[in-house]
Amino acid sequence: MTAERRAKVMQVCERHDVLVVEDNPYGLLRYDGEAQPTLYSQGQGNVIYLGSLSKTLSPGLRIGWALAPSAVRAKLVLAAESAMLSHSTFNQLVVRRYLDTFPWREQIKTFNAMYSERRDAMLSSLSSLMPEGCTWTEPEGGFFVWATLPEGIDAKAMLPRAVTERVAYVPGTGFYADGRGRASMRLSFCYPTPDQIREGVRRLVGAIEGELDLRDTFGSTLSPSAEGSQAPAADLP
Amino acid sequence: MTAERRAKVMQVCERHDVLVVEDNPYGLLRYDGEAQPTLYSQGQGNVIYLGSLSKTLSPGLRIGWALAPSAVRAKLVLAAESAMLSHSTFNQLVVRRYLDTFPWREQIKTFNAMYSERRDAMLSSLSSLMPEGCTWTEPEGGFFVWATLPEGIDAKAMLPRAVTERVAYVPGTGFYADGRGRASMRLSFCYPTPDQIREGVRRLVGAIEGELDLRDTFGSTLSPSAEGSQAPAADLP
Structure with a gap:
């Protein structure tokens, strides 16, 4: 904020x-x-x-x-x-x-250098690979990027496909009490190395593209009640 | 049990x-x-x-x-x-x-020797000092003696007097959901040394004798609803 x-x-x-x-x-x-x-x-x-x-x-x-x-x-x-x-x-x-x-403040500086590199790896991979219609935050700290999927894609419904590809995230619905956030995902760059992050984004993009194919063939993957309930992504968790 | x-x-x-x-x-x-x-x-x-x-x-x-x-x-x-x-x-x-x-089993043997000595200090002090009408368990292990006060004495009502004498216990009511246990107290011999235990019993007996004086002057210190609800002491916590 x-x-x-x-x-x-x-x-x-x-x-x-x-x-x-x-x-x-x-x-x-x-x-x-x-x-x-x-x-x-x-x-x-x-x-x-x-x-x-x-x-x-x-x-x-x-x-x-x-x-x-x-x-x-x-x-x-x-x-x-x-x-x-x-x-x-x-x-x-x-x-x-x-x-x-x-010297715990020095330790935090070391962590910040490490997490900054990991965030950069995630942001540059997202920029290179994410399909049109996806948006994401560019955080100045912390462990997470908050990404929003193209219209008609449900992050929670997509999770099994992503896990099958051996990549995971927290669906946005976990951060709301009212069912919003279905188009959003929390992506963590905390623990994996930059190389693992790049591979994770590659797999995630594969899952999104699979869902986009589904959407373009069968229509929205969002359940009707969730339509139009995308979260305002800019400054949320 | x-x-x-x-x-x-x-x-x-x-x-x-x-x-x-x-x-x-x-x-x-x-x-x-x-x-x-x-x-x-x-x-x-x-x-x-x-x-x-x-x-x-x-x-x-x-x-x-x-x-x-x-x-x-x-x-x-x-x-x-x-x-x-x-x-x-x-x-x-x-x-x-x-x-x-x-060698944690050896450590437990050491503890058991220590607690046995402390229990013995408490039991011998209780035998020497407790007024007529008090009863108590003789535990074969653990940290506690469960004592029951003479008729008409309320362990919970007595606690402030005991604390003023700088000795404490847990009133028996804490171990029941139905208000029983008012005549009982849990006495711990876990932490204090044998000398401290003997001094604690001495102070506790002072508090009980004060309550007995009250009872003999004004009648029972038990609230009417608790009359006759003494716990069966023998094999309870």
Whole structure:
């Protein structure tokens, strides 16, 4: 989200007394452009901010944190105690030692150089190979490209074909509560190497072309109820 | 539970098609008597057995396990994924290495010697100091003595007095869904040293004697609804 949109979102939420959950595990993984202000920094005590070590140290440690208004924080502590008694104090000590003694900001720079190269591999492959009618974001950070398929193609219906080609993505419907996002996909460039990313895009394009053939033979692969419900792709997850 | 009672419980549960959850974090911490068969070993696939490293290695690792009928296991995996995506794989690797390379059975023997001494300190102090009308279990393992107070004394109502004396316990009501257990308390001998245990019992007895004075002056400290609802203490948690 742009700074302008962030400000507007916060204005609307404040006006209607809406509590905002800002889930920001990727905030430090920006390798282009300027950092945007967090919603938390712009809120009036109505933002719960979630951070994580999962993307910058290790997902296997299961360590994150929440900044929350004190009344909410007390409820979160109670809910955590009720759900699991306690987090792993062992892992909290491991993370404290890591942050105290390790040059973790340098480590993040190393990650950002690596992810920047992977993003570039994905974007250049998409530019070279994607069929007409596809669009995608050009992210300045994080792990994902958000791509939108040509009219009449259903990303969820296409997934089995893609998996058969040994490439996978998360269909856009997973990011909406109301059934939108069927034309969209989240593509990850986090774990594979640039060569694997290029091969993955090649396979993905093969799957899309197969669906386009189907569409041109039998009409839309979107179920009727999903027609016209493509998500506005530009600045979504 | 005696072996006979275990068998009867399982018979009743099987007859009425009841799924049993056997939560057994203390099973290895037996320092007297004979090990009893688990309910799991006596069930016909209707027992979910829960184990834990929390009492024999470290609670801070948050590692336990479940043995469950396969249909239940699939649901447990889904519920875990939904609640937290994943357990800590890091901690699972730590535990695997510990179990592979460390003489952990010897470590449990060391613990059992230590807990046996602590239990003995608690039991001998209770025998010396507890007022007439109190009863308590003599456990062959685990961390706890289950004590029952004289008629008319409410363990939950007494807790603030005990905490003021800087001794604490878990009132018996925490172990029942129906309000029973008000005359009972769970006393832990897990963490304190024998000297601290003896001092704790001394303080606890002070609190009980204070409540007995109250009772003898004003009548029962049990709320009317709890009268006569003392738990059968002998073989409960």
